[in-house]
Amino acid sequence: MKIKNNYLYVMSVFVALIVLLFACKKKDSDPQGNDWGPYKPTPYQINVPVGFPEPVIPEFNKMTVEGVSLGRYLYYDPILSSNGLSCNSCHIRSLSFSKQLFVTLAGETKSIPPHVNLAWNPDFNWTGSEPVLDNLCLGDFEPEFFNTNKDSLFYRLSKSTMYPEKFYKAFGIKDINQLSYDELKQKIVYAISQFMRSMVSGNSKYNNFIHHTAMMTPSEIRGFNIFFTEKGDCFHCHGGDLTTDNSFHNTGLDANPTSFNMGRYNYTGNPNDIGKFSTPTLINIELTAPYMHDGRFQTLEEVIEFYNSGVHNTSPNIDPIMTKPGKEYGLGLTPMEKADLLNFLKTFTDTSFINNPEYFNPL
Amino acid sequence: MKTKALLILIIAASVFAGCKKEKDSGTVTINLKYSVDGVLLEFDTMKYNNQAGNHYSVTRLEYYLSNITFYKSDGSFFKTDLIQYVNARTSSTNQMVFNDIPNGNYTGITFNIGIDSAHNYTYSLPTTTENNNMLWPEPMGGGYHFMKLEGYFEDAGSTPGFATHIGTNHCLVNINHPENFSVKGNDNNLTLTMNINEWYKNPETYDFNTDGGYSMGNMMAMMKIVRNGSDVFNQ
Numbered sequence: 001m002k003i004k005n006n007y008l009y010v011m012s013v014f015v016a017l018i019v020l021l022f023a024c025k026k027k028d029s030d031p032q033g034n035d036w037g038p039y040k041p042t043p044y045q046i047n048v049p050v051g052f053p054e055p056v057i058p059e060f061n062k063m064t065v066e067g068v069s070l071g072r073y074l075y076y077d078p079i080l081s082s083n084g085l086s087c088n089s090c091h092i093r094s095l096s097f098s099k100q101l102f103v104t105l106a107g108e109t110k111s112i113p114p115h116v117n118l119a120w121n122p123d124f125n126w127t128g129s130e131p132v133l134d135n136l137c138l139g140d141f142e143p144e145f146f147n148t149n150k151d152s153l154f155y156r157l158s159k160s161t162m163y164p165e166k167f168y169k170a171f172g173i174k175d176i177n178q179l180s181y182d183e184l185k186q187k188i189v190y191a192i193s194q195f196m197r198s199m200v201s202g203n204s205k206y207n208n209f210i211h212h213t214a215m216m217t218p219s220e221i222r223g224f225n226i227f228f229t230e231k232g233d234c235f236h237c238h239g240g241d242l243t244t245d246n247s248f249h250n251t252g253l254d255a256n257p258t259s260f261n262m263g264r265y266n267y268t269g270n271p272n273d274i275g276k277f278s279t280p281t282l283i284n285i286e287l288t289a290p291y292m293h294d295g296r297f298q299t300l301e302e303v304i305e306f307y308n309s310g311v312h313n314t315s316p317n318i319d320p321i322m323t324k325p326g327k328e329y330g331l332g333l334t335p336m337e338k339a340d341l342l343n344f345l346k347t348f349t350d351t352s353f354i355n356n357p358e359y360f361n362p363l
Numbered sequence: 364m365k366t367k368a369l370l371i372l373i374i375a376a377s378v379f380a381g382c383k384k385e386k387d388s389g390t391v392t393i394n395l396k397y398s399v400d401g402v403l404l405e406f407d408t409m410k411y412n413n414q415a416g417n418h419y420s421v422t423r424l425e426y427y428l429s430n431i432t433f434y435k436s437d438g439s440f441f442k443t444d445l446i447q448y449v450n451a452r453t454s455s456t457n458q459m460v461f462n463d464i465p466n467g468n469y470t471g472i473t474f475n476i477g478i479d480s481a482h483n484y485t486y487s488l489p490t491t492t493e494n495n496n497m498l499w500p501e502p503m504g505g506g507y508h509f510m511k512l513e514g515y516f517e518d519a520g521s522t523p524g525f526a527t528h529i530g531t532n533h534c535l536v537n538i539n540h541p542e543n544f545s546v547k548g549n550d551n552n553l554t555l556t557m558n559i560n561e562w563y564k565n566p567e568t569y570d571f572n573t574d575g576g577y578s579m580g581n582m583m584a585m586m587k588i589v590r591n592g593s594d595v596f597n598q
Binding site: 051052053054120122210224225228229230235239240241242245246247272313314318319320321322323324325 | 407422423486490491492495496498500501502503513514515521523524525526575576577579580
């Protein structure tokens with residue numbers, strides 16, 4: 001009897017130990033005990049369109065499926081702001097992730113660039129003042145934009161039903177609250193940058209035409225020929241598949257540029273940069289009015305007329321391409337040629353880009 | 364016994380030393396530099412004068428080098444298949460390293476500024492940003508710009524730009540550069556210096572005012588630059 005009791009006692013202790021062992025086994029989980037499985041992000045491969053260079057992906061923020069997904073949610077989510085704004089407030093999908101204008105606290109009116117093919121941009125903002133996309137959005141937490149409340153941001157993200165898991169799966173972060181504010185902002189911006197790099201447009205009629213997979217109308221072809229010959233000479237800055245040389249030029253917008261119109265000079269302090277601005281992409285240019293860095297032209301017709309007859313040839317650092325002999329008084333385009341050029345510019349529109357479900361608001 | 368072992372060791376060492384293969388090729392590194400009549404080029408500075416008397420500055424110089432061929436004194440040659448994009452403002456593009464150049468005494472290098480007709484068609488080169496920015500538009504013949512040389516010049520109180528671009532198969536520039544050097548399994552450094560003013564003189568004076576500061580689409584202007592270009596690295 002005693003032996004039997006002893007046996008039962010030993011067995012009970014053994015079972016209790018086993019139970020205890022399993023109970024104590026630490027799950028790969030957050031402080032609330034959610035089990036998200038192992039941190040194993042899936043590499044994200046950009047589908048590079050034919051004719052495009054290799055995209056610029058920094059080693060410190062390699063793209064993953066989970067990172068792009070987190071970035072997409074954050075891009076559309078006002079959870080980042082205290083004023084109801086999200087990235088999408090100023091970067092609207094139907095406008096090629098752009099919006100008309102933005103007025104800074106300093107009173108400068110700026111045209112908002114579209115978010116398209118940013119994986120190929122070597123620098124950002126109209127003056128190239130930010131060379132790293134992964135830092136570009138850090139300024140958006142400031143009062144001028146999101147006016148983010150630090151405590152509220154931590155609270156709302158960590159109490160969210162989805163973000164803790166998404167941060168874990170994208171970056172291996174088990175507890176958002178263990179991050180400093182700067183670390184949290186950086187991770188948010190990394191994720192949004194990954195999403196922005198995933199936004200690729202290479203399917204406009206123009207892109208397909210130059211790779212011989214689409215036809216253009218006779219008027220569009222005439223416009224193409226103006227654009228890609230010395231007649232219009234647009235191609236030196238807006239050539240190739242990306243329609244930008246990723247450089248800076250003064251195209252003679254102002255005879256004597258001042259303040260924001262001094263362009264890249266405001267960033268570099270180099271007098272040779274006065275009046276120079278980043279060459280914008282022309283992809284979806286039809287959707288991104290108004291035009292130029294300050295939105296001074298409301299329509300593409302106005303832009304064409306500027307290059308046809310309004311260039312200030314004596315502007316400092318005006319690009320050498322702009323002052324060619326015989327064109328001192330403009331391009332001399334006829335009304336029909338201007339209409340052809342306009343029709344050609346509309347071939348840069350890529351509706352499959354703005355209608356791509358991968359870029360829709362997931363919320 | 365001891366003497367015998369020593370003898371074997373000496374023979375073995377001799378055989379080993381005898382088998383040591385003499386390296387039959389070396390490395391030649393070509394460094395590209397720029398001057399204006401002997402003075403090192405400084406970008407964005409209005410301080411140069413060409414033969415026509417144009418006072419000018421240089422803001423951009425991009426071009427391709429290709430068909431680089433090394434000639435030996437016995438007439439034999441070693442041809443490379445590199446097509447090198449060069450931006451004078453980007454130092455990394457101004458150095459070309461050729462490994463496995465056969466040993467021998469060399470008397471010169473020939474090459475092209477531009478791309479030969481077999482390779483000069485749109486998208487023949489890797490689609491890098493630099494190559495894509497050098498594309499020569501299809502409506503103007505396709506292929507690539509062979510060279511973009513741009514800047515400003517003074518003209519009756521104003522400073523218009525000039526853009527002497529060359530492209531299309533007619534405008535390939537042939538360079539024959541005499542240079543004596545020996546390759547003996549070692550590293551060799553050669554420096555080629557382009558004199559910008561040579562594009563605008565010898566045999567023909569090129570004047571931005573009368574020939575036009577903008578050569579693209581103007582075959583006469585381009586051909587004048589091409590003819591002048593054959594000795595840009597020899598002065």
